Amino acid sequence: MSADTPSPETSEDVKANEAIAPSSKLAHFPADEPLELDSGVKLGPWQIAYETYGELNADKSNAIVICHALTGDQYVASTNPVTGKPGWWELMVGPGRPVDTDHYFVICANVLGGCLGTTGPATMNPQTGVPYGLDLPVITIRDMVRAQARLVDYLGIDTLFAVMGGSMGGMQVLQWAVSYPERVFAAVPIAAAARHTSQNIAFHEVGRQAIMADPNWRQGTYIQEGVRPTKGLAVARMAAHVTYMSDESLHQKFGRNLQDRDNLTFGFDADFQIESYLRHQGMTFVDRFDANSYLYVTRAMDYFDLADQFDGALPLAFAGTNTRFCVMSFTSDWLFPTSESRQVVKALNAAAANVSFVEIESDRGHDSFLLDVPEMFETIRGFLTGAARARGVPAPGGEA
Amino acid sequence: MNLAPRQSRPGEVRGDHKVVASLVPEGARVLDIGSEDGALLDLLARERRIDGRGIELSQAGVNRCVARGLSVIQGDADKDLSDYPDRAFDVVILSQTLQATREPKEVMSELLRIGKRVIVSIPNFAHWRNRMQLLFRGRMPVTKYLPYEWYDTPNIHFCSLRDFVELCHELDAEVVKAVALSAHGNEIPVNAPWWVWNIVAEQAVFLLKR
Numbered sequence: 001m002s003a004d005t006p007s008p009e010t011s012e013d014v015k016a017n018e019a020i021a022p023s024s025k026l027a028h029f030p031a032d033e034p035l036e037l038d039s040g041v042k043l044g045p046w047q048i049a050y051e052t053y054g055e056l057n058a059d060k061s062n063a064i065v066i067c068h069a070l071t072g073d074q075y076v077a078s079t080n081p082v083t084g085k086p087g088w089w090e091l092m093v094g095p096g097r098p099v100d101t102d103h104y105f106v107i108c109a110n111v112l113g114g115c116l117g118t119t120g121p122a123t124m125n126p127q128t129g130v131p132y133g134l135d136l137p138v139i140t141i142r143d144m145v146r147a148q149a150r151l152v153d154y155l156g157i158d159t160l161f162a163v164m165g166g167s168m169g170g171m172q173v174l175q176w177a178v179s180y181p182e183r184v185f186a187a188v189p190i191a192a193a194a195r196h197t198s199q200n201i202a203f204h205e206v207g208r209q210a211i212m213a214d215p216n217w218r219q220g221t222y223i224q225e226g227v228r229p230t231k232g233l234a235v236a237r238m239a240a241h242v243t244y245m246s247d248e249s250l251h252q253k254f255g256r257n258l259q260d261r262d263n264l265t266f267g268f269d270a271d272f273q274i275e276s277y278l279r280h281q282g283m284t285f286v287d288r289f290d291a292n293s294y295l296y297v298t299r300a301m302d303y304f305d306l307a308d309q310f311d312g313a314l315p316l317a318f319a320g321t322n323t324r325f326c327v328m329s330f331t332s333d334w335l336f337p338t339s340e341s342r343q344v345v346k347a348l349n350a351a352a353a354n355v356s357f358v359e360i361e362s363d364r365g366h367d368s369f370l371l372d373v374p375e376m377f378e379t380i381r382g383f384l385t386g387a388a389r390a391r392g393v394p395a396p397g398g399e400a
Numbered sequence: 401m402n403l404a405p406r407q408s409r410p411g412e413v414r415g416d417h418k419v420v421a422s423l424v425p426e427g428a429r430v431l432d433i434g435s436e437d438g439a440l441l442d443l444l445a446r447e448r449r450i451d452g453r454g455i456e457l458s459q460a461g462v463n464r465c466v467a468r469g470l471s472v473i474q475g476d477a478d479k480d481l482s483d484y485p486d487r488a489f490d491v492v493i494l495s496q497t498l499q500a501t502r503e504p505k506e507v508m509s510e511l512l513r514i515g516k517r518v519i520v521s522i523p524n525f526a527h528w529r530n531r532m533q534l535l536f537r538g539r540m541p542v543t544k545y546l547p548y549e550w551y552d553t554p555n556i557h558f559c560s561l562r563d564f565v566e567l568c569h570e571l572d573a574e575v576v577k578a579v580a581l582s583a584h585g586n587e588i589p590v591n592a593p594w595w596v597w598n599i600v601a602e603q604a605v606f607l608l609k610r
Contacts, residue, residue, distance in 0.1 A: 324471065326466065327473075345473055346480075346483050349473075349480070349483040349484050350483050350484065350485060351485075352484060352485055352488035352489070354451070354453060354471050355453070355471060355473055356462075356465075356466045356470070356471045356472055356473060357462070357472075357473035357474055358459075358462060358463050358466050358474075359459055359474060360463070361459075375463060378463075378467045379463055379466050379467050381467070382466055382467035382468055382469050383466055383467075383469065385469050386468070386469020386470065386471075387469075389469060
């Protein structure tokens with residue numbers, strides 16, 4: 001156990017338990033019901049951990065799957081058992097919220113390769129009796145969506161009213177609409193893209209190299225060796241965190257202000273507020289996330305290229321789709337810029353799909369989709385209500 | 401892109417919208433170019449149960465449309481129509497927007513490619529009030545209906561109704577129906593020859609096919 005991990009005993013124990021036996025709901029699939037992965041491997045037994053909110057209606061027409069981003073989890077609108085913090089999208093999902101759980105039945109699963117109860121590198125490998133580590137096959141976004149589709153089957157739901165999510169969650173939304181067009185009535189990809197760009201891959205590689213350069217990483221076997229590559233994972237998180245914010249928001253929040261001092265120290269302490277903020281972000285992250293999961297999930301994003309699945313022609317991915325799309329981007333997001341969303345819209349137009357596209361003015365960068373952005377909430381609420389009207393699902397406001 | 405400044409009062413349906421709605425078949429797949437705040441799409445959804453989409457130049461307008469449950473994207477008629485496949489829509493509507501496009505002929509040709517039917521509404525630059533202003537004041541017309549000064553107008557390609565009909569001929573488009581509207585947005589009920597309409601109509605709505 002690394003000395004710089006805050007409250008190591010409790011958080012590591014809780015995290016390990018949640019990875020294997022989550023306190024959320026769980027669907028377990030035995031070895032004879034394996035998940036067929038893009039890599040060709042049949043993964044089994046496997047499990048998927050999830051949370052639900054609201055009630056499924058009688059004709060099962062009001063289910064919304066919410067897909068989480070890179071380091072998210074199934075606790076979209078309820079307390080995360082590891083951090084004790086509120087759900088990551090409580091502003092969006094809940095009674096009276098834009099995704100109104102008084103009307104919609106919300107399902108959110110931990111992604112395949114994650115570390116909060118769904119099969120991932122921290123899961124015990126039944127063949128060896130130790131955690132998978134790098135023995136877990138490489139996972140793709142399509143694999144994550146396959147796993148979610150199996151969960152939706154397991155819940156007895158045929159067609160989803162909507163699939164929505166931001167960032168990596170938005171990639172899953174697009175993949176859902178392409179893999180299962182007849183099962184997705186409406187799709188809301190937010191701050192996402194149909195492919196991970198070279199620049200995106202570059203940032204992920206920096207993070208992975210930081211983890212693998214940590215001597216405690218031990219080729220991914222750190223769990224059984226009783227150590228943690230916390231420093232590497234913290235650095236990975238620090239680099240990624242910068243990409244989630246905009247220069248403008250960093251400037252507004254921190255400027256060049258000094259932290260707890262009046263003068264520069266002429267050393268390498270955290271002189272600047274931004275430095276100590278990033279260090280804090282890195283430290284708290286290692287408390288809740290698994291380093292190997294970070295490797296797997298970033299890899300899944302890197303491999304994502306929807307057009308590649310259709311000989312490079314993105315419009316073919318959406319040919320004949322009846323799904324209603326609402327594509328959303330943010331003006332200051334430089335990681336998944338509006339131009340990437342426009343590529344998706346262009347392809348949807350070429351397929352004569354039903355598409356809305358909204359670019360939201362926000363100076364807070366990629367992370368805007370997680371923040372209090374009233375125009376985003378208003379748009380989502382309106383889009384879902386319009387879609388509900390079209391599908392004949394009772395919508396918030398009373399009309400069918 | 402609201403180039404027609406005559407805002408209707410709440411609940412009141414604009415005259416040209418009423419005419420457009422009368423030309424759209426029930427349940428049609430419709431693309432509305434220049435959706436403004438979505439009033440026309442909303443009307444068509446309610447009265448004609450269309451499967452509607454829209455393109456609107458201003459992002460603020462788009463966001464308002466989507467928030468009211470309409471499918472609208474931000475886009476530019478001059479640039480984005482080429483994305484759409486041939487005959488993708490039963491009806492394509494270009495309402496009070498043609499005069500603001502850079503390449504009206506190109507835009508018209510794209511409309512006729514992607515729509516089985518095309519509805520275009522245009523202001524008539526040859527309306528008598530405009531003729532009078534130019535004739536007697538020697539000034540470019542500024543009316544309630546065309547409120548911009550010559551130097552700050554988004555309208556760059558005005559035409560008369562006769563010019564527009566001529567363009568339709570050039571593009572092999574058949575005028576299935578034409579409705580002339582008065583300054584108040586009411587249909588001009590007379591069955592008059594073009595030259596009369598070209599003087600008295602303040603705007604007109606054309607239903608075209610190729």
